[in-house]
Amino acid sequence: MTNPTIKDVAKKAKVSIATVSLVIHNHKRIPQKTKAKVLAAIDAFNYYPSHSARGLVNRKSGNIGFVLTEDHFLRTEPFYTQIFIGTEFEAHANEFYVLLTTINPNFRSSDKLPRFILERNVDGLIIAGKVPLLFIKKINKFNIPTVFIDYLPPAKNSITVLPDSFKGGELATNHLIQYGHKEIAFIGGDIEHPSIIERFNGYKKALKDAGIKIDERMIDIEESYPGKSNGFSAAERLINKNKNITAIFTCNDAMAIGAMQYLKDRGIKIPDDCSIIGFDDVVSDNVIEPELSTIRIPKMEMGVEAMKLMADLLKKNLKESKKVLLPIELITRESTIRI
Amino acid sequence: MTNPTIKDVAKKAKVSIATVSLVIHNHKRIPQKTKAKVLAAIDAFNYYPSHSARGLVNRKSGNIGFVLTEDHFLRTEPFYTQIFIGTEFEAHANEFYVLLTTINPNFRSSDKLPRFILERNVDGLIIAGKVPLLFIKKINKFNIPTVFIDYLPPAKNSITVLPDSFKGGELATNHLIQYGHKEIAFIGGDIEHPSIIERFNGYKKALKDAGIKIDERMIDIEESYPGKSNGFSAAERLINKNKNITAIFTCNDAMAIGAMQYLKDRGIKIPDDCSIIGFDDVVSDNVIEPELSTIRIPKMEMGVEAMKLMADLLKKNLKESKKVLLPIELITRESTIRI
DNA sequence: CATAAATGGTTAAACGTTTAACTAAGTTAA
DNA sequence: TTAACTTAGTTAAACGTTTAACCATTTATG
Numbered sequence: 001m002t003n004p005t006i007k008d009v010a011k012k013a014k015v016s017i018a019t020v021s022l023v024i025h026n027h028k029r030i031p032q033k034t035k036a037k038v039l040a041a042i043d044a045f046n047y048y049p050s051h052s053a054r055g056l057v058n059r060k061s062g063n064i065g066f067v068l069t070e071d072h073f074l075r076t077e078p079f080y081t082q083i084f085i086g087t088e089f090e091a092h093a094n095e096f097y098v099l100l101t102t103i104n105p106n107f108r109s110s111d112k113l114p115r116f117i118l119e120r121n122v123d124g125l126i127i128a129g130k131v132p133l134l135f136i137k138k139i140n141k142f143n144i145p146t147v148f149i150d151y152l153p154p155a156k157n158s159i160t161v162l163p164d165s166f167k168g169g170e171l172a173t174n175h176l177i178q179y180g181h182k183e184i185a186f187i188g189g190d191i192e193h194p195s196i197i198e199r200f201n202g203y204k205k206a207l208k209d210a211g212i213k214i215d216e217r218m219i220d221i222e223e224s225y226p227g228k229s230n231g232f233s234a235a236e237r238l239i240n241k242n243k244n245i246t247a248i249f250t251c252n253d254a255m256a257i258g259a260m261q262y263l264k265d266r267g268i269k270i271p272d273d274c275s276i277i278g279f280d281d282v283v284s285d286n287v288i289e290p291e292l293s294t295i296r297i298p299k300m301e302m303g304v305e306a307m308k309l310m311a312d313l314l315k316k317n318l319k320e321s322k323k324v325l326l327p328i329e330l331i332t333r334e335s336t337i338r339i
Numbered sequence: 340m341t342n343p344t345i346k347d348v349a350k351k352a353k354v355s356i357a358t359v360s361l362v363i364h365n366h367k368r369i370p371q372k373t374k375a376k377v378l379a380a381i382d383a384f385n386y387y388p389s390h391s392a393r394g395l396v397n398r399k400s401g402n403i404g405f406v407l408t409e410d411h412f413l414r415t416e417p418f419y420t421q422i423f424i425g426t427e428f429e430a431h432a433n434e435f436y437v438l439l440t441t442i443n444p445n446f447r448s449s450d451k452l453p454r455f456i457l458e459r460n461v462d463g464l465i466i467a468g469k470v471p472l473l474f475i476k477k478i479n480k481f482n483i484p485t486v487f488i489d490y491l492p493p494a495k496n497s498i499t500v501l502p503d504s505f506k507g508g509e510l511a512t513n514h515l516i517q518y519g520h521k522e523i524a525f526i527g528g529d530i531e532h533p534s535i536i537e538r539f540n541g542y543k544k545a546l547k548d549a550g551i552k553i554d555e556r557m558i559d560i561e562e563s564y565p566g567k568s569n570g571f572s573a574a575e576r577l578i579n580k581n582k583n584i585t586a587i588f589t590c591n592d593a594m595a596i597g598a599m600q601y602l603k604d605r606g607i608k609i610p611d612d613c614s615i616i617g618f619d620d621v622v623s624d625n626v627i628e629p630e631l632s633t634i635r636i637p638k639m640e641m642g643v644e645a646m647k648l649m650a651d652l653l654k655k656n657l658k659e660s661k662k663v664l665l666p667i668e669l670i671t672r673e674s675t676i677r678i
Numbered sequence: 679c680a681t682a683a684a685t686g687g688t689t690a691a692a693c694g695t696t697t698a699a700c701t702a703a704g705t706t707a708a
Numbered sequence: 709t710t711a712a713c714t715t716a717g718t719t720a721a722a723c724g725t726t727t728a729a730c731c732a733t734t735t736a737t738g
Contacts, residue, residue: 003459005693005694006694006695016717017695017718018696018717018718018719019716019717019718021696022696025697029715029717031716034716048459049458050395050458050459050693050694050695051458051459051460052390052392052393052394052400052693052694052695053395053693053694053695053696054391054694054696055391055394055723056389056391056392056694056722056723056724057694057697057723061391073424078417078420081417081420085412085413088441095454097402097438097460098438098439099436099437099438100439101427102427115431115434118385119387120342120387120390121391283626287622288626288627344723344724345724346724354687354688355687355688355689356688356724356725357687357690358687360725360726361726364726368686368687369686369687370685370686373686388724388725389723389724389725391723392723392724392726393725393726394725395695395723395725396692396693396724396725396726397693397725
C-alpha cells in the first residue's frame with residue numbers, strides 16, 4: 001500500500017478524521033474506548049502524520065537551521081562538528097530535524113540567505129561560531145528565534161552558549177604558575193573574538209593575582225586568525241624577542257600545534273625547555289608528541305544546551321536575552337612540566 | 340508584514356494565483372510581459388513559496404536523509420564528516436536539504452527507524468559506512484531510493500559509491516616495492532568490509548606481480564575493527580612473530596597511527612628501521628611525526644558523487660544498480676623511505 | 679467568411695492535516 | 709417536566725501550493 005493517510009485510519013476505525021486527529025493529540029474529549037479503537041487502526045497501517053501537511057496548517061516546519069561559516073565547517077579539527085552532533089542529539093529528544101548549512105565568511109549584503117530561511121523552512125536558527133555582522137543584520141528582518149553558540153554578537157539581546165573562556169584562561173595560566181613558571185607567554189589570534197579576549201583576560205588576571213607583572217613582550221596577539229600556521233609565526237616572533245620564556249599559553253590547540261612545530265624546529269625541547277598549554281581539546285587521539293595539555297571545552301554539551309534553549313525559546317518560556325557559560329576543565333598531559 | 344503568500348503576489352500583479360505559479364515554474368504559456376509583472380511583484384514582497392505547501396501537493400519533501408551509525412559519526416577523524424560535507428555541498432546545487440541522523444550500530448529489529456523515514460519526510464536516503472543488515476532490510480519495505488557510500492550491501496542491486504580500494508592497495512604496496520622493500524607486512528581490521536578486503540586483495544596482487552611470495556606470517560587481519568588501539572595490538576603480534584619486516588601497509592590511517600605508536604615504544608625508528616603507509620588520509624594537519632604516507636580517498640567528492648547519483652535516481656534516469664569507484668591517490672610523506 | 683488553431687489566462691479540485699464551531703444524545707437539577 | 713449542562717463525536721474551513729480542465733480572445737487557413 002502507498003502511504004497511509006488519516007483518512008485510511010478513520011475509515012478503518014469507523015470514525016471521522018477529526019477523531020483520529022484528536023486521538024493523536026491526546027485530546028481529553030476522547031474516551032478510552034474510542035482511543036483504543038483508533039490507535040489499533042493507526043498501528044495496523046503503521047500510520048504517521050504527514051510532515052508537510054502538519055507544517056502547512058501549523059505554520060511550523062519542525063526544523064531548526066544550523067548555520068556556520070564554510071571555513072569553520074571545513075576545519076579539520078572536529079570542533080564545530082562536535083557541537084553539531086550535540087544539537088542533533090538533543091533535537092531527537094525534542095522531535096526536531098536539524099538542517100545544516102554553511103555561509104560565506106565574507107558574506108556580502110548582495111549574497112543570498114540560506115534557502116531554508118527564505119522559504120521559512122525553519123522554526124529557529126542556531127548559529128555556531130563567528131559569523132559576519134551583515135549576515136546577522138539581514139536575518140534579523142525575518143524575526144526567527146535564534147541561539148548562538150561560541151559567539152557573542154554585538155547586539156546585547158541575544159541568547160548565547162559559550163565556554164567559560166575567562167575561567168579557562170585563568171585555569172591554564174594558574175596551572176603553569178603552580179608548576180613554578182614565571183615567564184609565561186600568551187599567543188592569541190582573532191583577539192576581537194569574545195572567547196579569545198576572555199582567555200586573554202583570564203591570563204592577565206591569573207598573572208596579576210600571582211603578583212607577576214604583565215609583560216607586553218610576552219604577548220603576541222597580532223594574528224587575525226587562530227590557526228596552526230599563525231601559531232608558528234607567533235611563536236617565532238615571541239622567541240626571537242624573548243629568550244627566557246619557560247611556558248606558553250596559546251588561545252587554542254591549533255595555535256599550540258603551530259607553536260610546537262616552531263619550537264621543535266628551533267631545537268627547543270617540549271616540555272623540558274618550554275611548557276605549552278592549549279585550549280579546546282581538539283587534538284585527536286593523542287596523536288601529537290608530546291601530548292598536549294589543554295583546557296577542555298564541552299563541545300557536545302554546548303550543542304545540547306543550545307538546542308534545549310531553542311526548545312524553551314519556541315515554547316516562549318524564555319526571555320530574549322540569556323548567556324550560558326559552560327564549565328571548562330583542565331587536562332594535564334605531557335606538554336607542561338614543573339620547572 | 341507576515342510571510343507573504345502566493346495570494347499577495349497575485350493580488351499585487353493583478354493576476355490569478357495560477358498565473359503566479361506558472362511564472363514560478365517558467366511555464367511556456369506565459370508571455371514575457373505578464374512574467375515581468377509577476378516577477379516584479381514577487382520581488383517586491385521577497386516572496387518564496389512555502390516548503391510545506393509544495394511538499395503537500397507534490398508529495399515530495401525536498402529532503403534527503405543521511406544515515407550513519409553513531410560510532411562512525413563520533414569518530415574523531417573527519418572521515419564521514421567530509422563525506423557529509425560533500426553531500427551537503429551538492430545538495431545546494433540540487434535544491435535539497437540534508438537531514439542527518441545516526442542509528443545504533445547494533446540495530447535491533449525492535450528499534451524504531453529514524454523519524455524522517457516513518458514520517459515520509461525524505462525523498463531519498465544516503466547511507467554512509469557499514470550499517471546493520473537488519474536496518475537495511477527494515478527500510479527496504481519503505482521503498483525509498485537509496486545510495487550507499489563506502490559500503491557495499493550484500494543485496495546486489497544497490498547504487499554505491501566507493502573509493503577504489505583495490506587499486507589503492509596495489510598502489511600502496513607497489514610504492515613500498517619500488518622503494519626496495521621485500522618484507523612487507525599487512526595490517527587489517529574488519530576484514531569482511533568490502534573496502535578493507537579490496538585493499539588486502541590489492542596488496543596481494545602487487546606482491547604477486549612483483550614475484551614476492553605472500554607470507555601468512557606477514558599478515559595480521561585478526562582485529563574486528565580498524566581502530567588505533569587495534570593497530571597497536573596488531574603491530575605487536577606482527578613484530579613479535581617476525582623481526583625482519585621493513586615495511587608495513589595498514590588498511591587505514593587509524594591503524595597506522597596505532598602501529599606507529601607500538602613501533603616507537605619498541606624503539607623501532609620510522610622510517611629508518613621500518614616504513615609504514617596508511618590509507619584514507621585523515622591525519623589532520625601533519626600533526627603526527629613522522630608525517631604519514633598514505634592513500635588519499637576523495638572524501639568530499641564521494642559525498643558529491645553520491646548526491647549526484649541521488650538526483651539522477653529521483654529523476655528516474657538511473658537504473659537500480661550501479662557501482663561508482665572513485666580514484667584514489669598516493670601521498671608520499673615521511674613515513675616511507677627507500678631501503 | 680467561417681472555422682480551426684494558437685495564445686493567454688482563470689477556475690476549481692486536490693494534497694493531508696488541525697481545530698473552532700456545531701450537533702445529538704444523555705445527564706442533572708430545580 | 710423542562711431547562712441547562714456534559715459528553716462524544718462530526719462538519720467544514722483553512723493552511724499555501726500545483727495543475728488539469730476550461731474559457732475567451734486573437735490569429736491563421738482554405
